[in-house]
Amino acid sequence: VNDILENGAICQPNGRWHHEVLLRPGNKVWTLGSEIRSVDIDGNNTLQTGATIEEWDTAEGTVTRLISLFDILDPVHDRTNDSSTTAGFFWEGSQNQYANQTEDWTHSNSLSILPDGKILMSNRHLNQVIAINSDFSGVAWKLGGEGSDFTFPDPSDQFYHQHYAH
Numbered sequence: 001v002n003d004i005l006e007n008g009a010i011c012q013p014n015g016r017w018h019h020e021v022l023l024r025p026g027n028k029v030w031t032l033g034s035e036i037r038s039v040d041i042d043g044n045n046t047l048q049t050g051a052t053i054e055e056w057d058t059a060e061g062t063v064t065r066l067i068s069l070f071d072i073l074d075p076v077h078d079r080t081n082d083s084s085t086t087a088g089f090f091w092e093g094s095q096n097q098y099a100n101q102t103e104d105w106t107h108s109n110s111l112s113i114l115p116d117g118k119i120l121m122s123n124r125h126l127n128q129v130i131a132i133n134s135d136f137s138g139v140a141w142k143l144g145g146e147g148s149d150f151t152f153p154d155p156s157d158q159f160y161h162q163h164y165a166h
Helices: none
Strands: 018-024 028-041 044-057 062-068 102-104 108-113 119-123 128-132 139-143
Touching: 028 062, 028 108, 044 119
Parallel strands: 018 108, 044 102
Antiparallel strands: 018 028, 028 044, 044 062, 108 119, 119 128, 128 139
16 A cells, blocks of 8 residues: 555554554554654645554454654654654665655654653653553653653763663
């Protein structure tokens, strides 16, 4: 299937799956997907790739988007210099039609479920780990990066480009 840019999403309805697979109760599988949206950053209209969490119901054969980071983070303010990366990342379209055109805003790379039901997600290009509310209503807290709910009194305690948060 060709990727398409329609209604703000790529690979309708679930983006390209990558990095993570979590087996869930009821024959369901959660995975990271991606979405591309056009975002105005400093007066420039740019295509931004952001992570999604997708749920595949293996019994029903359906895929449901549980959340998009575009809906709970701000691609204009929640970013680092690495969020502007346009080459060398895993997703550039099924036929490379978006190569060097989209910025890899979040580069999310891991999911896990916390004991309280929150979803822990690592966002490499934001230098940040976030906890998403178990009902997907928003961010419970941010560790590292822009708008962190925690401080690092010793700068050497900060982390950058983390890959797996658990």
